Amino acid sequence: MKVRDLFILVGIIGIVLMMVVPIPIPLLDVLLIINITLALTILLVAMNTKEALQFSIFPSLLLVTTLYRLALNISTTRNILSEAEAGQVVDTFGGFVANGNIVVGFVVFLILVIVQFIVITKGSERVAEVAARFTLDAMPGKQMSIDADLNAGLINETQARERRSKIEREADFYGAMDGASKFVKGDAIAGIIILIINLLGGLIIGMMYHDMTLPEAAATFSRLTIGDGLVSQIPALLISTSAGLIVTRASSDGNFASDIAGQLLNYPKLLYVVAGTILVLGMFTPIGLGATLPIGGLLIFAAYKMQKNMERRQEEEQQFEEEQQIEEVRSPESVISLLQVDPIEFEFGYGLIPLADTQQGGDLLDRIILIRRQCALELGIVVPVIRIRDNIQLKPNEYVIKIKGNTIARGELLLNHYLAMSPGVEDDSVIGIETTEPAFGLPALWIDEETKDRAELSGYTVVDPPSVVATHLTEVIKKHAFELLGRQETKALIENVRESYPALVEELIPNVLSIGDIQKVLVKLLREKISVRDMVTILETLADYGTYTKDPDVLTEYVRQALSRQITQQFAQGDESLKVITVGPALEKKIAESVQQTDQGSYLALDPASTQTIFHRLSEQVGKVVQAGQQPVILTSPTIRMYLRQLLERTMQDIPVLSYSELEPSVEIQSMGVVNL
Template identity: 80%
Template sequence: MKIKEISVLLGIIGIVLMMILPIPSWLLDILLVINISLAMMILLVAMNTKEALQFSIFPAMLLITTLFRLALNVSTTKLILGEASAGNVVATFGSWVSQGQPVVGFIVFLILVVVQFIVITKGSERVAEVGARFTLDAMPGKQMSIDADLNAGLINEQQARERRRKIEREADFYGAMDGASKFVKGDAIASIIILVINLVGGFIIGISMKGMSFMDAVSTYSLLTIGDGLVSQIPALLISTSAGLIVTRASSEGNLADDITSQLFIYPKLIYIVSGTILLLGIFTPIHFLTTFPLAAALGYAAYKMQKNMDRKQVAQEQQEEEQQIEEVRSPESVINLLQVDPIEFEFGYGLIPLADTQQGGDLLDRIIMIRRQCALEMGLVVPVIRIRDNIQLRPNEYVIKIKGNTVGGGELLLNHYLAMSPGYDDDSVTGIETQEPAFGLPALWIDEATKERAELAGYTVVDPPSVVATHLTEMIKKHAHELLGRQETKTLVDNLKESYPILVDELIPSVLSVGDVQKVLAKLLREKISIRDMVTIFETMADYGSYTKDPDVLTEYVRQALSRQITQQYTNQGETMKVITVGPMLEKKIAESVQQSDQGSYVALDPVSTQTVYQKLTEQINRLIQSGQQPIVLTSPTIRMYLRQVMERTMQDIPVLSYSELEPNVEIQSVGVVNL
């Protein structure tokens, strides 16, 4: 064990032995001085800590100092009752405070006990109790906030782990302070009891055993008892004050002195008012003018100097900011920074500022966090940070969504209205401003608060403007997810998978496929709205077939077949029949014969007449299904699926194209239309 560890252990043992073994008066004087010094040191440390966890040992120190103080009380009591003397420190405190009048000293002692017991100790105990309760109640919210920051990419895993540990330590600290403050309260009660014992016991022993007269006994034991109480209560008062400072101190960048000077004297104009009030008290009240004028003049002068200093600092800060702006413009990096393109941007006119302003009740930031969580769960994609900004060039109620600097969607909102979408039939009693739902292009109405309930009863789907924005933003992210997944983002997903499946990743990358090859396969899956959350299955499949082919289209087909259960559940509900549009044998044969090979892979080259015929017949079948309220799905053979997808991609990108190999054997399929040449 280290020397400091042995010293602490011996010190604790020594405190216990003090209650049993006799201590000479000269050693007791030293220990009493140490007690006062220790209390002052704890108070100064408590004043200079920036947050409570910087003095996390305080609850234990509170118990140790309380035990030390009680041991000193026992030792002084033994000397007072046994020898009618307790050393120079006790005698000095008793005579110095009482000034030859034991009643005065006794009253001073009672005042200190009342201040400590009723004001400081009781207040600290209550604050510690409330602090512990609120800290425990706030833990779930703080944990959710950390998870939100982690999912938003604002912090990494290590920072999140440190924040969680800090929250746990705060809860442990305030819980310990809640319990330790009870010991301080008990110490104050014990001091009163010890005072009574010393007085009554001293009178009895002095008169009956030491032969003192009544007045001598009163004078001697009153002096010693008061000195003992004061030399004990002053350190107790300092430590109780330290406990109050610790539990009432909020986290800040400076210590107590910095906070007082920077926050209490931050408004010089208010100090002028205080100075004038003090001056008026001396003029219009019996308080003498000479008593109030010096203080009023000092406050006024201090306010004047502080105002000058604040003006000077503000001017210096403005000059520094101007110099920084000029320097940034001159620096070569200023042009380079302009080349940075945000992956996702959400811009809105000034009329929609309340959406993002939390002070006005806006919850757009919270909704965006939930959107990123939803995309991670549904698509397996970590959506980049979404940049939110107002744009005065837009109309007041207009917003636009940009992907890599290019506008991909937009719309207009009426903040004091609701968007009502028809259930398929119109109700004449529901009136409003005709518009179009921005995410899916459905006809809708902007209705006011008074019409909302009527529209809901009529079967309309009614949503508020923030929900409209959140839905539109989610759909745009899903639609352009393949553009958001670059090589850097793929490398992040690979590193995350490698933590749990290192052998799988090492086998595939880079010996079989590069990060770029993996990114192309994942992007093709996202382009057709296939979730990549099951990275293990995707990597297993690419590792199996990557040694045979590097063509990302072919690898994607193999991966889709491995994800057959996921794809089946994505497009069918449990027990329902999948209604599909099938591709006829003539069209399949025509597509297979039109496949061409190139250095970049294979592609389909249909003649214009066949292409136009395919588009026309597909459009007829798809529109018929949409009008009947069903989701159109095109089903074909595995050999031509990716080529048919190439044909449909330009004009029918949102129509899923599946192959028989991508569906589970137990799913029931019903053909509701055939496309053929």
Template identity: 70%
Template sequence: MGFRFKELGTVLFVISIVVMMVIPLPSELLDLLLILNISLALTILLVSMYTKEALQFSIFPTVLLITTLFRLALNVSTTRNILSHADGGKVIEAFGSFVVGGNQVVGFVVFLILVVIQFIVITKGSERVAEVAARFTLDAMPGKQMSIDADLNAGMITEAEARARRKKIEDEADFYGAMDGASKFVKGDAIAGIIIFIVNIIGGFIIGMVIHDLSFAESASRFTTMSVGDALVSQIPALLISTATGIIVTRATSGDGLGEDISNQLFSYPRLLLIVAGGITLLGLLTPIGLLPVVPVAGLLGFAGWKMNKKQKVEQEETAQQEEEQQIEEVRSPESVVNLLQVDPIEFEFGYGLIPLADAKQGGDLLDRVIMIRRQIALELGIVVPVIRIRDNIQLRPNEYIIKIKGNQVAKGEILLDHYLAMSPGFEDDAVVGIETVEPAFGLPALWVTEENKEIAELSGYTVVDPPSVVATHLTEVIKRHAHELLGRQETRSLIDNVRETAPVLVDELIPGTLSIGDVQKVLQKLLREKVSIRNLPVILEALADHAVYTKDPDVLTEYVRQALSRQLTLQYTEPGQPLRVITAGPGLEKAISERIEQSEQGTYLAMDPETSQRIYQSMSAEVSKMVNAGQQPIILASPAIRMYLRQLMERMMPDVPVLSYSELEPHVEVQSVGMVNLT
């Protein structure tokens, strides 16, 4: 029904254009139609500017013809009113008197300038561009067809994709041919405007003196003003559409009807309709046109823009929800034997006793929690976690689960679905009775308590967590710990392409001329290994672009990047109003590490003997234990020269203890040393 209504509206609009040339129209209706003409021309210009792909405005040649006929029909109607009643309406009077200040000579000169710009500059250039583009498109068609056939024979595309590509090539060729002819409409419209202008002036002089009994001076003044106003109010929309013709040089026709195309393409940008409505309203407020002819058009455009914008938001939300549901269904779908051969980035396998966790029919919300985990890690670390493969494994114990990263088991745990995990606040309460266990994410001692003992544990100060939350927390921490392993070259390219959309100059300068995707990947992996978020990727790429011209060593580049992220690191490890308590590397330790730095072809490395390494581990472990017992987060602070080597030394023994340098902290941070590790 909607399709028929759109087609009927288009047909009636075209018929009304022809009727306008024959039937006289009142001045009030002409004012409304002239405002509509300006609005339509401005809409077409904005759509042509916002159109990105060739086929998004394929009906432009036909729209150009219709708008040209509409403008010429208005010229005929306004000429009839000017010569018959010596009245062109408020819009023409405004353009003839207000716009040019009542000076007919100025108006005539402005009209001639507009005609010259449209006819010689824009129209002539657009016609030439369309002609050359059509010729090159036709010449390139055989090569494009051969390329499609080659991809089809190689199995790179399907038959349906090949047909779609061939259709696109044919549509582009049709469009260029149509544009080559449509540019003639604009040229003819400019010539017709000059002729109509001359007819209005000469005919107006004669009719004003013979029929309306006006003097020569009165007749010349009145009809020249109205003729200039009529010419300007016609040529300004013509100039806008001529400009749109110059912008649209690569569009192709589609298989839909004209009414459907106009509805889907011309009015596919609701915000632009709101802009046009606002501009037309200002035109009525700031000029003698008044609000009477402006308000209906502006109100209609504003309401249509608001309505369509609201509809688009609903459709986007529905599309996003459908995509999310489809992704969940893909995770839930039973896998085939062939899929078992593929190594997934992340796998979560569980025994048959934990099936209710993932079964939505039994109240399980594990799949929803996984979606929230992926969003949380994207915000915290700036990486897109791959889809987590969830499956049951009969080889596991009923209540056991394991987590795999790229096919290798990295963590496991065991939970009781009918119990709650209770973690003590630091002291034990004999009233809390349960099954002793270890919290899987952080290795803390805990108890599995029943529903009856849950309230007792909470009143005793225990932290009580339900089984799904235990699994979700464990999975989150495992992904964070192994985030650097999940960031491959393909994932790095995707992140860089996302930055390219907003900062193309930065990406083009850095990649591939200065660094490769693999080089950037190594730096990002080193940051993730130390739990440094790479979400602020533009700053990271800026630092790499500044320093990669001097060194390609990923370790050194990572240090420069960390210094560029000093504000982020400061906020990550400090609390407002609180000093940063750290364990500092003493002069002896700094000297010992500096003296053992070796240089190789691959870069620098730390050559530390086992005895010295063990002494450092023991001293550092003692200081870290003091901070942990005091309820503080242990942080090691060293000079920028040895930070990365000290981190390499401590990584195997204490991977979760952050190592910072002085240059990675903001100057305003108050640093308080609660311990020092030194070598004598």
């Protein structure tokens, strides 16, 4: 056994012996001073711990110190009643606090006991009880969190073991503190009882055994009783305060003093308000400035110094962050971040910064939110977050739209002008800067504020620059929506359906089709500007036909037929009739005969001469429809629709190609031309 362990063991045994063995008065003085020293040490340690587990011995130490204090109480009581003397320490405390007035000393002692018993001890006991209860209730959740982090690879087995051990020690500590707080409560009660015994017993023994008169006995034993009570209750107050600090401390990076300085004094502007209030109190009340001016001035000086220190720390932190960023750029790992490509980017020159700056009235960010909502309603997909940034390499009034890092569209704006598009009949009085409307490529003019009213009266369509950008961005997103839908985005759409239709999703995935197969079908629909918002119908159709074929082209045709009502309403645009360009029997037969079947699927194999002839005949009919002011729509049979679409993919990709099976029987079809060979 080490000397330290032997010393502690002997000390515990000595505490028990003190209760039955008389202690010489000089030794008793030393033991009382040790009691005060120990209480101060415990208080300071409690104030400097960062978390409760750093002082995990406190519950056991609380028991030992309470036992030691009670042993001293018994020893001093024995000396007071037997010899009418308890040593220099007790006599000094009694005489100093009473200051010659026994009643004052007695009242001070009672106040001290009441403060400890009702305020500190009661509060510490309640906090310890609640902390123990919540710590025990939170243990299962913390254990599950550790297991989740371990399974995810965020921590290793050693770290998981350490965290579990910490949780167990926290539960043991707060459970022990809940019980140990009862020692402090019992000690306060014992102090009151010992006070009464010393006072009444002293009066009786003083008059019967020490031949004292009643006033002499009252003065002597009252002073000794008060001194004994103060000598025991002051350390008890310090230790109960330590218990309160321990159980109310939350884990932090600093001790009690640093937390006070960092949190309570972290608002220097509020100290100015406090200082002003104190000074007003001194000026307009009988208190006077003599007492309030020094305090107010000290608060103002402290607030000024703290504000300067905070500004200096902020500058140092900003400089440190800049240095860290420079180091990150220099480090080899920083290259990894450059591999990330944003799905959609909107870059603009410095002259267009007011569009995005809300302080200058720019509402581009709000418009982009509306664009994403509009695309969700019209296309049925969630458009990724659009990255907005300025680019000094662009012209001041130029902007570009990028998808996956590639420039898709660009345009120029004049912020203090309006874009006016002619209704077809030019008005020579409307003068402006000639340009091209970026979204649809129509000829237009940039006009100033004075010309705006005249242009609107002449039938021109007049829009402001933010609307031009919003329209252009919307059309680009709609046109390239199929590029934004990957497997991850498809999975998110499917999970949204799973919440309401779990049986459908469970049957389809992965038994019938994979997420990749479904994504290919959705992409083909979006490529032809068919909304995928009705995911339930799409997945139902894929579940029905996915068992027969995995060909995404064939599955897409089945889905289009299932969406016939949606497609009819989309292209009929509310009219009872649909004006179309029909494909003649000879052309249908030629395309059908040119289809080649392979193991990888089917494809159209037309000779160049026939392909050129088809393009020429289609261009003629499309030109006639456009001149008539109608949207050209090509109508063909279901068997060749997808092959004709493949043929027109590069040259006429904006012209819809429909089949008879994709139209509702109730819609009236008007042929505005026939394409034949």
